[in-house]
Amino acid sequence: MAVAPPAYADVLARIARAVQAAGRPAGDVTLVAVSKVQPWEAIAPVLAAGQKVFGENRVQEAEARWTERRGEIELRLIGPLQTNKAADAVAFFDVIETLDRDKLARVLADQVQKQGLRLRSYIQVNTGEEPQKAGVLPADADAFIAACRKTYSLEPEGLMCIPPLDEPAGPHFALLAKIAERNGLAKLSMGMSDDFETAIAFGATSVRVGSAIFGARKQT
Numbered sequence: 001m002a003v004a005p006p007a008y009a010d011v012l013a014r015i016a017r018a019v020q021a022a023g024r025p026a027g028d029v030t031l032v033a034v035s036k037v038q039p040w041e042a043i044a045p046v047l048a049a050g051q052k053v054f055g056e057n058r059v060q061e062a063e064a065r066w067t068e069r070r071g072e073i074e075l076r077l078i079g080p081l082q083t084n085k086a087a088d089a090v091a092f093f094d095v096i097e098t099l100d101r102d103k104l105a106r107v108l109a110d111q112v113q114k115q116g117l118r119l120r121s122y123i124q125v126n127t128g129e130e131p132q133k134a135g136v137l138p139a140d141a142d143a144f145i146a147a148c149r150k151t152y153s154l155e156p157e158g159l160m161c162i163p164p165l166d167e168p169a170g171p172h173f174a175l176l177a178k179i180a181e182r183n184g185l186a187k188l189s190m191g192m193s194d195d196f197e198t199a200i201a202f203g204a205t206s207v208r209v210g211s212a213i214f215g216a217r218k219q220t
């Protein structure tokens, strides 16, 4: 395996330290390397160093970047999903982290049936109740989780959130953990480049880190 690029090695070390500081077992947190928009020259060394889990925001962009290497990695969709892309998303991704409404749950359930696949999913919660942001509102989360299980047989693994940019993230991570716990969901996808150590302290089981590994994203 190739030597890890310094920024990637640094993120791995910071995750390990945060896990230890939280009194959690080593390896308790999965790093999802967010490769959206990044040039292949930035991604290739991280892949070569052994990173196995990647996150992408858009179905078509992910297909363009990963189709040839699809078998080597676990791929997670972390951006909003339109129902007209649901069939492609179910076929291409291992995990969809942005399940957030009935219509999408229905279409995903149909596709799981049609394609005869198992789908790993997370429900996105809009913890900051931001109008422009995707995610089920905290007050509606319990009912939506129940509907995903009973009506759609989707068996979500956990919850995902993106806290507001201009607020401390801790209370949002705590809220997500509380909703997960009372609904018996084991997984928490929370924490990005600026706050993944905080997220780990609040119980994140996976962190989604892009720019701290690959550098700032170029505007598209």
Ligand SMILES: *Cc1c(COP(=O)(O)O)cnc(C)c1O
Residues within 6 Å of the ligand: 034, 036, 057, 078, 079, 162, 192, 193, 194, 208, 209, 210, 211, 212
């Ligand atoms: C882009 C993105 C990330 C990664 O953000 P960084 O700040 O670059 O680490 C994580 N989660 C989601 C949902 C994203 O869209």
